[in-house]
Amino acid sequence: MSEAAPGAASLEPPRGRSVLGDLADLFPRSGFLVTVPATLLVFFGLVLPVGYLLLLSFNPARAGVTDLTSDITFANYLRLVGDAYYWRILGRTLWIAAVVTVLSTTLGFLLAVSLWQSNPRWKGLLTVIVLAPLLVSIVARTFGWIIILGSKGIINKLLLSLGLPALQVMYTDVAVIIGLVHVLLPYAVLTILASLDRLDATLPEAAKTLGANGAVVLRDIIFPLALPGIVASGTIVFSLAMSSYVTPAMMGAANSSVITTVIYQQFVVNFNWHFGAVLVAILLAASLLTILFTLSALARFGRRFGEAL
Amino acid sequence: MKADASEIVVKTIVLLLYAFLLAPLVMVVATSFGSDAVESFPPRDFSLIWYAKALAEPSFMQGLKTSLWIAAAATLIATPLGAAAAFGIHRGRFPGRNVLQALLLAPLLVPGLVTGIALLVAFTALDVGTAPERLLFGHALVILPYSIRTTLASLVRLDPALEEAAGLFGASRLQTLVYVTLPSIAQGIFAGALFGFILSFDEAALSLFLIDVDTVTLPIAIMSHIEYSIDPSVTALSSMMIMATLLLMILIERLFGLRRLLGA
Amino acid sequence: MASIQLHNINKRFNGASTAAVSSVSMSIERGEFLTLLGPSGCGKSTTLRITAGLTKPDSGRVLLDGRDVTPLNPAERRIGMVFQSLALFPHMSAAENVAFGLKMRGVDAAERKQRVARALDLVHLSQLADRYPRQLSGGQQQRVAIARALIIEPSVLILDEPFAALDRKLRETMQKELHRITRELKITTLFVTHDQEEALMLSDWIAVMNEGRVEQWGRAGEIFEQPKTRFVADFMGVPNFLTARVIGAEADGARLTVDGISFDAPAAGGLAVGETVEVALRPDRIELDPAPSGDGATIIDVIYHGLASSYTVALPSGRTLTIRDTNSGSGLSRFKSGETVMPRIHAKAVCYLSA
Numbered sequence: 001m002s003e004a005a006p007g008a009a010s011l012e013p014p015r016g017r018s019v020l021g022d023l024a025d026l027f028p029r030s031g032f033l034v035t036v037p038a039t040l041l042v043f044f045g046l047v048l049p050v051g052y053l054l055l056l057s058f059n060p061a062r063a064g065v066t067d068l069t070s071d072i073t074f075a076n077y078l079r080l081v082g083d084a085y086y087w088r089i090l091g092r093t094l095w096i097a098a099v100v101t102v103l104s105t106t107l108g109f110l111l112a113v114s115l116w117q118s119n120p121r122w123k124g125l126l127t128v129i130v131l132a133p134l135l136v137s138i139v140a141r142t143f144g145w146i147i148i149l150g151s152k153g154i155i156n157k158l159l160l161s162l163g164l165p166a167l168q169v170m171y172t173d174v175a176v177i178i179g180l181v182h183v184l185l186p187y188a189v190l191t192i193l194a195s196l197d198r199l200d201a202t203l204p205e206a207a208k209t210l211g212a213n214g215a216v217v218l219r220d221i222i223f224p225l226a227l228p229g230i231v232a233s234g235t236i237v238f239s240l241a242m243s244s245y246v247t248p249a250m251m252g253a254a255n256s257s258v259i260t261t262v263i264y265q266q267f268v269v270n271f272n273w274h275f276g277a278v279l280v281a282i283l284l285a286a287s288l289l290t291i292l293f294t295l296s297a298l299a300r301f302g303r304r305f306g307e308a309l
Numbered sequence: 310m311k312a313d314a315s316e317i318v319v320k321t322i323v324l325l326l327y328a329f330l331l332a333p334l335v336m337v338v339a340t341s342f343g344s345d346a347v348e349s350f351p352p353r354d355f356s357l358i359w360y361a362k363a364l365a366e367p368s369f370m371q372g373l374k375t376s377l378w379i380a381a382a383a384t385l386i387a388t389p390l391g392a393a394a395a396f397g398i399h400r401g402r403f404p405g406r407n408v409l410q411a412l413l414l415a416p417l418l419v420p421g422l423v424t425g426i427a428l429l430v431a432f433t434a435l436d437v438g439t440a441p442e443r444l445l446f447g448h449a450l451v452i453l454p455y456s457i458r459t460t461l462a463s464l465v466r467l468d469p470a471l472e473e474a475a476g477l478f479g480a481s482r483l484q485t486l487v488y489v490t491l492p493s494i495a496q497g498i499f500a501g502a503l504f505g506f507i508l509s510f511d512e513a514a515l516s517l518f519l520i521d522v523d524t525v526t527l528p529i530a531i532m533s534h535i536e537y538s539i540d541p542s543v544t545a546l547s548s549m550m551i552m553a554t555l556l557l558m559i560l561i562e563r564l565f566g567l568r569r570l571l572g573a
Numbered sequence: 574m575a576s577i578q579l580h581n582i583n584k585r586f587n588g589a590s591t592a593a594v595s596s597v598s599m600s601i602e603r604g605e606f607l608t609l610l611g612p613s614g615c616g617k618s619t620t621l622r623i624t625a626g627l628t629k630p631d632s633g634r635v636l637l638d639g640r641d642v643t644p645l646n647p648a649e650r651r652i653g654m655v656f657q658s659l660a661l662f663p664h665m666s667a668a669e670n671v672a673f674g675l676k677m678r679g680v681d682a683a684e685r686k687q688r689v690a691r692a693l694d695l696v697h698l699s700q701l702a703d704r705y706p707r708q709l710s711g712g713q714q715q716r717v718a719i720a721r722a723l724i725i726e727p728s729v730l731i732l733d734e735p736f737a738a739l740d741r742k743l744r745e746t747m748q749k750e751l752h753r754i755t756r757e758l759k760i761t762t763l764f765v766t767h768d769q770e771e772a773l774m775l776s777d778w779i780a781v782m783n784e785g786r787v788e789q790w791g792r793a794g795e796i797f798e799q800p801k802t803r804f805v806a807d808f809m810g811v812p813n814f815l816t817a818r819v820i821g822a823e824a825d826g827a828r829l830t831v832d833g834i835s836f837d838a839p840a841a842g843g844l845a846v847g848e849t850v851e852v853a854l855r856p857d858r859i860e861l862d863p864a865p866s867g868d869g870a871t872i873i874d875v876i877y878h879g880l881a882s883s884y885t886v887a888l889p890s891g892r893t894l895t896i897r898d899t900n901s902g903s904g905l906s907r908f909k910s911g912e913t914v915m916p917r918i919h920a921k922a923v924c925y926l927s928a
Binding site: 031032033034035038039041042043045046047049050052053056065066067068099107110111113114124125127128129131132133135136137138139140141143144145146147148182185186209213214218239243244245246249250251260264265267268271276277280283284287291292300 | 322329331390397419421431450457518554
């Protein structure tokens with residue numbers, strides 16, 4: 001370190017450049033500019049097309065016509081309301097989604113707690129196992145279930161070899177439920193885990209030193225505190241289950257449809273886009289309602305639990 | 310502390326759940342190595358014959374090529390767009406910032422099916438875009454929120470003192486960005502890009518509405534094939550997809566942490 | 574010429590009900606070490622950031638080496654800074670971190686290499702030049718941060734509570750290191766901490782801050798010996814606050830009384846017999862004599878500190894005093910709980926408080 005007086009010529013501060021001030025100055029107004037390309041993509045790719053689609057549902061249904069006209073009609077909606085077939089479809093969709101939600105959140109809760117408390121050495125590996133299904137193509141996963149549950153699948157081969165009758169699981173609602181639980185369980189685990197991570201990890205131990213057994217810890221300590229996460233995961237799973245297409249299409253019965261497979265039919269097979277748009281509107285409305293309902297429920301919980309949220 | 314009865318029950322259930330989660334993946338990979346014309350487990354012998362058949366099947370190879378280039382292109386589009394948007398959301402001070410953030414993350418809330426249909430309708434009404442272009446657009450749209458989320462997460466974790474220090478030691482705003490900010494969040498952006506690639510590759514519901522006879526993605530090729538016949542070449546192909554995904558996942562876990570990517 | 578001068582600095586953050594910094598002024602000469610000392614939230618970090626140029630004051634001026642730097646950016650002020658989180662660039666090696674300031678100033682590679690080697694040598698870190706921050710221990714990271722700040726030959730070195738997160742042993746080592754380096758280079762230093770021992774050890778001047786204001790400002794010894802306000806006394810570990818009555822006020826000394834006990838006190842202007850005055854009594858300047866007759870104060874608690882012991886002593890009036898007394902040659906406390914003692918307050922124990 002030289003003994004030169006401070007500010008010696010070779011170490012003059014850089015001149016003539018704008019230097020960082022308060023952090024917010026880095027992107028004050030230009031902050032908006034850099035978001036423009038992404039905003040355009042979402043606006044023209046999602047907002048406008050979905051808007052167009054919803055408007056289409058109010059046009060008279062005519063095969064092959066896709067342009068918006070100014071005839072506003074509720075005929076398509078009335079057709080939906082009047083046809084019991086579609087009510088049954090909707091009912092079945094909601095019923096399957098509800099069962100999947102209950103199963104996924106309950107099992108997801110147990111898995112999440114187990115992960116939360118697991119030995120750090122194993123935690124990474126176990127996390128990968130839980131999240132793996134999310135990143136493997138849904139087609140490959142569903143195909144795997146076909147191998148297991150099919151009439152010539154693993155389970156039936158096992159049953160037959162034991163002299164038991166074969167089970168017809170594939171192409172039933174049960175198969176769809178199994179498939180959906182498999183797909184959505186990781187989402188449930190992730191959401192609940194996020195909630196658990198905000199908790200003091202030593203709470204279960206503390207409870208045990210006071211005499212609680214495992215079940216009490218789970219029911220009276222962890223469950224109430226993880227409730228916001230559980231409720232959130234329920235919403236996410238329900239919403240995703242309702243709008244899932246690939247699993248019901250590949251594993252469900254052809255005559256036992258859910259709303260998504262019916263939507264597919266309307267657009268790709270029947271070319272009745274106007275009516276299909278009505279079904280899409282219903283699906284979106286249902287998803288939105290679920291989210292709004294949960295947000296208000298969570299707001300109430302938030303007041304009770306404060307920190308845990 | 311010693312486990313009590315209720316804990317043992319829970320542990321057993323959890324173990325079964327892990328098995329449940331892995332079952333279909335394991336089954337696909339396991340049965341792909343047999344030489345039988347029908348899947349059997351355990352496979353009677355070890356053979357790669359169906360892998361060879363899968364790789365020779367033209368519809369599969371076409372689908373693979375399409376899926377790969379669409380995933381690559383969509384990632385190349387969505388990543389810079391998303392990263393830039395994340396900077397704008399995190400650093401910007403303009404009215405409506407929160408609304409904009411919600412809007413940009415909206416594709417996450419809309420089911421792939423609905424997005425696909427909406428795009429189909431819009432593209433048809435405007436009569437624009439070939440199937441590859443439409444697929445690319447749709448995939449980029451779907452990946453965008455993930456790119457925004459990961460870059461945003463990295464920006465939030467960045468110590469603001471780093472940029473203050475850079476400025477204090479003489480760096481201009483541009484130099485700070487290039488020498489300090491971007492290198493610090495590079496890992497996060499890359500992990501997000503990798504994740505987007507995987508997501509695009511796996512995508513099925515949205516793609517169904519944007520394909521045509523000549524342009525098909527791999528998952529859709531598999532779906533169609535299953536509808537007409539279940540021969541083990543599908544198994545081999547699915548098995549390859551699973552193994553490739555697992556490898557990429559381990560890479561992401563090392564680079565960034567899977568949970569951080571998917572969770573917050 | 575003063576090296577650091579703060580003139581009447583004021584700062585209130587948006588939406589805050591109270592000012593973060595209020596009418597803060599101080600000045601030190603080149604080569605001196607100034608510490609801003611106080612509890613969290615007292616405004617010391619904000620004052621430091623204003624001096625460095627990272628935050629703009631609402632009013633007031635900052636002068637470094639006689640130059641008004643108030644409108645200037647941090648890089649133009651010729652300062653080097655060690656941040657509380659250290660802010661080492663994680664993707665650069667120690668050497669690259671240290672070289673950063675030189676690189677930004679356009680120093681060529683060959684000369685950078687030389688200067689970096691000298692800087693790392695100064696902080697005893699030469700062999701670890703190519704390691705990355707995550708591969709370095711806490712103390713080593715500190716040294717890199719210090720080297721990075723010094724290499725650009727700043728006129729002022731600024732440190733924001735750099736040692737707060739270190740364990741005791743490491744903190745002591747780093748304090749000694751900093752003391753050595755700043756005295757060796759004779760560099761003007763501005764330091765912020767909440768630890769009064771650290772402040773006393775490192776500084777020439779101390780400004781004790783509370784709620785945005787400077788409560789007392791002076792040489793380190795002064796602050797320690799003669800705290801002037803109740804807050805400063807409390808912060809520096811001088812308890813025993815009482816209101817005493819003046820019974821004698823001469824030019825060479827005064828006499829005070831409280832609870833029937835009279836004692837000498839230093840001379841002070843403005844003392845009038847019959848008036849009351851607020852004082853704090855230093856615990857180490859009150860002696861304890863045994864009082865076997867049972868007539869005096871009672872010891873109600875003893876805390877052993879190795880070389881000395883703290884006694885909580887209850888006067889007949891009920892008031893308690895904290896008294897520190899050196900232990901006997903055998904290392905044991907001289908008195909036990911329950912014993913009766915006679916406290917003798919020396920004049921040097923008295924600190925007059927003004928607020």
